[in-house]
Amino acid sequence: MSIQILLETKVKEGVRSLFDTELPSVEFQPTRKDFEGDITVVVFPMLRVVKGNPVQIGEQLGAFLKSEVDSISSYNVVKGFLNLVVSDSFYIDFFNGIKNESNYGLVEESVTDAVMVEYSSPNTNKPLHLGHIRNNLLGYAVAEIIKASGKKVYKTQIINDRGIHICKSMVAWVKFGNGETPESTGLKGDKLVGNYYVAFDKVYKEEIAKMVADGIDQKVAAKEAPILLEAQEMLIKWESGDKEVVSLWKKMNSWVYKGFDETYKTMGVDFDKLYYESDTYLLGKDFVADGLEKGVFYKKEDGSVWIDLTDDGLDEKIVLRSDGTAVYMTQDIGTAIQRVKDYPDIKGMVYTVGNEQDYHFKVLFLILKKLGFSWAEQLHHLSYGMVDLPSGKMKSREGTVVDADDLMVDMTATARELSEELGKLEEYSQAEKQELYKMVGLGALKYYILKVDPKKRILFNPEESVDFQGNTGPFIQYTYARIQSILRKANATEVDWSSAVDTSFELHPKEKELIKQLQLFPETIQLAAVNFSPALIANYVYDLVKEFNSFYQQVSILGETGEQKKVLRIQLSNKVSEVIESGFKLLGIQVPERM
Template sequence: MLQDILLENSKEGIKQLYGVTIDNIEIQQTRKEFEGDFTLVLFPLLKYIKANPQEIGEKLGAYLKERTPIVGYNVVKGFLNLTIMDSYFLSIFNSILSQKDYGKIPVTADAPAVIVEYSSPNTNKPLHLGHIRNNLLGFSMAKILEATGKKVYKTQIINDRGIHICKSMLAWQLFGNGETPQSTGIKGDKFVGKYYVLFDKAYKEQVAELVSQGKSKEEAERQAPIFQQAQQMLRRWEKGDAQILALWKQMNQWVYDGFEVTYHNLGVSFDRNYYESETYLLGKDIVQKGLESGVFYRKEDGSVWIDLTEEGLDEKLVLRSDGTSVYITQDLGTATKRIEDDFPNITGMIYTVGNEQDYHFKVLFLILQKLGYSWAKNLYHLSYGMVELPNGKMKSREGTVVDADDLMQEMVSVAQGLSQELGKLEGYTEQQKQELYHIIGLGALKYYILKVDPKKKIAFNPEESIDFQGNTGPFIQYTYARIRSIMRKGIYEISPVYIPLHSKEKQLIKLLMIFPEVIQNAATTYNPALIANYVYDLVKEFNSFYQNLSILGEEDFLKRALRYHLSSKVGEVIATGFDLLGIQVPERM
C-alpha cells in the first residue's frame, strides 16, 4: 500500500537525516480542509529529534519527494502534508479495477477455520428484537471473517430443555384442547410462545391466591400447583418418560418450523445446529480430568469448584454436590466437542452473546486455558448491548416483547408506503414491487443495527431507520441503484489512462484504496460497524462526485471513461460491503 511505502521511506529518511531510528511514525489521510493526500504527524518525532517541526517537515518532505511518488508537500502546524502524483493514483485504480471481489481474500483448502455461534434461542417463545441484533452480528461477522480468507462454520445451540420448556408443554396440556399450529393457522414458535404466556398468567394468579391465604410471596411461588406440575414434568422428561418426550419433540418441532421462517426472512443461515438436550451432560468427564490435574477441587459436600480469585474473578461451581451439571459444565463440554470432535481443523471460536454474559465467558475461557486447550486462547465473546425502543426497554414473559416477525413485516410495510409516496415504481410488476419493499425494509433494519458498535446499546427507531436521507440503509441502496442506472446507459471497455485527476475523482480512489484494510480491521476488532460506516462515507463521497462532475455527459472521452469506471467500482464496493452485512442492494429503486 502507498501508506506503507511512505512509512518505510519516512523511517529511512529520518535515519539518514537525523541518525535516529523511529518506529512509531503516524501517517494518515489529509483532512479535507488542507492541501495534500497523506499527512505525517511531526509532533511525536520531537522526542527523538532536537529540531523544530517546520525544519523536520521541510527536510523530510524534500527527502520523500526525491524517492516516492510525491509531487509536492507543505508543513502546517506540525503536520507534513504530502501530495501524490495523479498517475500513481490512476495506476492504483487500474489495479483495483482489474480485481474481481476486490477487498476479499479467497478461502483456500488449507485456510484457518473458525466457528461463529449466534442466535441460541429458547424453544418456548418466538425470536424477538434482541435476537435480530444477535443474528445480524453473528451472520455478518461470519461473512467478514470469510472475506479475510478464513473457513467459517456458522452454528447455533438451541436451548430445547429445562423448566421453561415444560411450562409451555404443561400449559398446552391444560388449556390447548388439542389445537395445533396447523389447526389455528398460527406460526409454530408463536403458537408455543402463546402457551408460555398463558402459563405465566395462570402462575401469577395462583401465587396471588396463595398470598391472599397468608403465604409469603416466596412460599407461594414455590407452592403454586401449576409450578409444581411443571417441575414434575421436567423430572419425568429427565427420566425418559415416553409420553412426555413425544410431546416435547412435537412442540419443539413446531418451534423449529417457525424459526426457519424467521431465519429465511431475515436472510441468515447455519451450517450446524446443536441442541442443549444433547449437550447438557457433556463436560462431566472434563471436570473429572480437571480434578485429577488439580485445576478443580472438591468441597466437603461433594461439589466441585475452581478458584479464580488470583485472576480477579471468584470461586466458580462446575459440578453440584449431587453430581449434576451447571451451565459452565455444559459449555466446557460443548466447546471441546465442537472444536476437537466435530471440527478438528478449528483454530478459534466466536460466541455472539449479549453483554449480560460478559462474566460467564471470562470464566469459561479462563477455565479452558487452565485445562490446557491450545485453542482456548483464540476464543472470543462478541458481546453486544441491549436493543431498546424509543419508549424504553422491551418486556419479556408477559408477551409484550417486540416480535422479530412483526418488526420485519412493519419495516417492509413502511418501505412500501415510502416507495409509493416517492412514486418511482413505473413499470414494476407487483412481484417486483414486493421484492423491492422487502429489500428496502430489511436493509433499513439491518443497517440501522449494524452501523452501531456492538458494545453500545441501541435505541431502535423504525421510522428513523428507513429515511431515504442520512446514514441509513435506504440512502445507500438508492445510491447503488443510481450507479446501476448509469452503468446501463453506457459501456466503456477502455481502461482509465493517465490524465489529470479532479479532487473528487482522487478522493474516491483514496476511499476505494482502503477497503481491504477496512475489512481486515472489522475482522480483527469483531466490529461490522466499521464496514457499515465505511460504505456510508463512500456513498457520501460518490454523491458529492456525482453532483459536482458530469459522468456520461462529460465531453472528453477519456474523462468520461474514467468517471464511468470509477462509478462502476464504487457500485461494486457498495454491493460487497453490504453483502458482508447481509444486506441486499436493488438494481432499480
C-alpha cells in the same frame, strides 16, 4: 499497494538514513481539508526516538520522500504535520489495477485457519424477538467479514431446547391446548408454543395471588404454585426419559424449529452446524474430573466442585453441583471442547451473546486456558448492548416482546408507504414492487442496527431507519440504484469504457477523493474482522456513498465531452457500485437495480 504501506516503509528508511535510528511505527492521518495534501505523516510521535524540532524533522523527511518516492509530487509542513501530495498518476495506476477485480478487497479463504462464530442460540419456548434480530445480524455479519478477511468460518448456534422453560409451555399446552397444532391454528409453531409460555405465566401469577390471599407467604407461594410444581415434575420425567413426555417435547420442539427456520430465511441468515443443549448438557463433566485431578478445580466438603479465580481478579465459580449435576459453565466447557473435536481446524471461536453475560465468558475462557487448551487464547465474546424501542423494554413472559417476524413485516410495510409517497415505481409489476419493499425494509432494519458499534445500546426507531436521506440503508440502496441507471445509459451508448485510463491524465479533485476512498476498502475489511465490528463496514460504505454523491453533483459523467474523462467517470461509478454491493453483502443486505 496502498500509498500508506508504501510510505510506511519509506518513512522508516528515511528516519534510518537521516537520523541513524529505527522508527518502530509511523502514524498517518488524512490531510485536513484546509491544507494541501492527500496523506499526512504525524511527526510528534517520532520525537520519542528522533531528537529535534518537529518542523525541521518534517522538512527533512519531506525532502527525502519527494526524492525517493515517485508518487510524491510535493509536500508542506504545518507544525508537526508533514502533508504529502500524492500524484494523480499513482491513483490512476492504482485504479486501473482494481477496476476489473471482481472480488476487490476480499481475501481468498484459508484452508487451515478456521474460526467458529456462534449466534442466535434461542430458547424453544418462544419465537425470536428484536433482541434476537440484533444477535443474528451481528453474528452473521461478523462471520461474513471474517470469511472475507481470509479465514474459513463455521457458523453455528446452540439451541436451548431443554429445561424448565420448555416444560412450562408443555404443561400449559397439555392443560389448555385441546390438541392445537400449527396446522389447526394457522400459527407458526414458535408462536404457538410461545403463546402457551405466556398462558403458563398468567395462570402461575393467578395461583400465587390466590395463595397469598389465603395467607401463604409470597416466596413460599412462588415456589409451590401448583402449575409450577407440574412443570418441575415434567422436567424430572424428561430427564428420566419418560416416553410420553419426551414424545411431547420432540413434537413441540419440532414446531418451534420449523418456525425458526422461516424466520431465519426471511432474515437472510444461515448456519453450518446446529448444537442442541439436550445433547450437550452432560458434556464437560469428564473435563471437570480431569481438572480436579490436575488441581485446576477443588472439591468442597459438600462434594461440589469449584475453581478459585480470585488471583485472576475474578471470584470462585462452581462447575459441578454437590449432587453431581452440571451447571451452565460445565456445559459450555464441554461444548467448546466438542466443537474443536468436530472441527479440528478451528483456531478460535466468537460467541455472539448480550453484555449481561460478560462475566460468564471471562470465567469460561479463563477455565479453558487453565485446562491447557491452546485455542482458548483465541476465544472472543462479541458482547453487544440491548435494543430498545420508543415504547420501552420487552418482557417475554408477559407477551410484550417485539416479535422478529412482526417487525420485519412492519419494516416492509413502512418501506412500501415511503416508496409510494416518492411515486417512482410506475413501471414496476406488483411482484417487483413487493420484492423491492422487502429489500428496502429489511435493508433499513439491518443497516440501522449494524451501523452502531456492537457494544452500544440501541434505541431502534423504525421510521427513522427507512428515511431516504442521511446515514440509512435506503439512502445507500438508492445511490446504488442511481449508479445502475447511469451504467445502463452508458451501455446504451457507443462508448467503450473498458479500456485503461492513461496515467498522465489529470484528475478532478472529486475523482481523486473517490479513488482514495475506494483504496480504503481492503483495509476496512481487515479492521472490521479484527475488531468484530460490522459498524466499520457500514460506515465505510456510507462514507463512500457520500463521496460518490459529491462527485455526482460536481462533475458531469455521461455529459462529459472528453473521451478519457467520460471513460474514467463511468468506470469509477461502476467500481463504487461494486464496492457498495460487496460491502452490503457482508452485512447481509441486498441492493436493488432500480428504485
